Amino acid sequence: MNNLGKFITLEGVDGAGKTTHIEFIKKYLSDLDINYVLTREPGGTILGERLREILLHDEMNHETETILMFAARNEHIDKVIRPNLIKGNVVISDRFTDATYAYQAGGKGVKDEKIDILKKWVQGSLQPNLTFLFDLSVDISIERLNKTRTLDKFEREDKNFHENIRQKYLMLAKLSPERFCILNSEKSIEKIQNQIKLKLDEVLR
Numbered sequence: 001m002n003n004l005g006k007f008i009t010l011e012g013v014d015g016a017g018k019t020t021h022i023e024f025i026k027k028y029l030s031d032l033d034i035n036y037v038l039t040r041e042p043g044g045t046i047l048g049e050r051l052r053e054i055l056l057h058d059e060m061n062h063e064t065e066t067i068l069m070f071a072a073r074n075e076h077i078d079k080v081i082r083p084n085l086i087k088g089n090v091v092i093s094d095r096f097t098d099a100t101y102a103y104q105a106g107g108k109g110v111k112d113e114k115i116d117i118l119k120k121w122v123q124g125s126l127q128p129n130l131t132f133l134f135d136l137s138v139d140i141s142i143e144r145l146n147k148t149r150t151l152d153k154f155e156r157e158d159k160n161f162h163e164n165i166r167q168k169y170l171m172l173a174k175l176s177p178e179r180f181c182i183l184n185s186e187k188s189i190e191k192i193q194n195q196i197k198l199k200l201d202e203v204l205r
């Protein structure tokens with residue numbers, strides 16, 4: 001497949017600031033008259049959003065959870081991501097496959113090798129062009145979460161779970177430095193936005 005558009009993903013532990021910075025990215029793209037779609041995982045399609053409800057609230061076997069994540073992702077790629085990239089649009093997704101490695105492998109102990117198989121099946125050669133990793137200490141992320149919202153199944157997990165996720169994300173970034181842009185989410189929103197802008201200038205212009 002010949003992708004014309006760029007695929008950008010946002011990753012990080014819960015409360016790291018992904019949703020906060022999506023607003024800034026939207027404005028950046030609109031100001032440049034760049035066509036984009038904003039989407040999220042799990043979700044992004046009608047079926048995917050129904051699976052999201054189940055995934056975020058129902059307890060289940062960890063491998064079942066991993067497979068359902070990829071079922072939602074398959075639908076997402078087929079209905080939203082690929083068609084938009086083919087049209088030349090920028091696709092921005094709040095989480096993608098890195099989150100499955102971080103949460104289901106890093107957090108819950110599903111084997112990387114099993115996720116590799118599903119990834120190859122569902123994604124083929126599709127990879128994000130750029131991944132922003134919002135990184136911050138688990139204590140601060142938990143503090144921010146407790147201040148702002150009712151927690152879902154993943155967000156209610158203990159500190160150790162979140163620490164493992166953070167470390168897994170950092171490991172993934174180390175393995176693909178050309179794709180990842182790590183942002184220190186403990187800095188001010190304005191400082192982070194400046195860094196995002198520089199990176200988007202580099203990738204999109």
Ligand SMILES: Nc1ncnc2c1ncn2[C@@H]1O[C@H](COP(=O)(O)OP(=O)(O)O)[C@@H](O)[C@H]1O
Binds near residue numbers: 012
């Ligand atoms: N750099 C920052 N400094 C201070 N507070 C922040 C920062 N980034 C995000 N927040 C706050 O942290 C909370 C969680 O942010 P959110 O964007 O919802 O995270 P995520 O979507 O990654 O779970 C929000 O209340 C947000 O205003």
Ligand SMILES: [Mg+2]
Binds near residue numbers: 018019020094
């Ligand atoms: Mg969010």
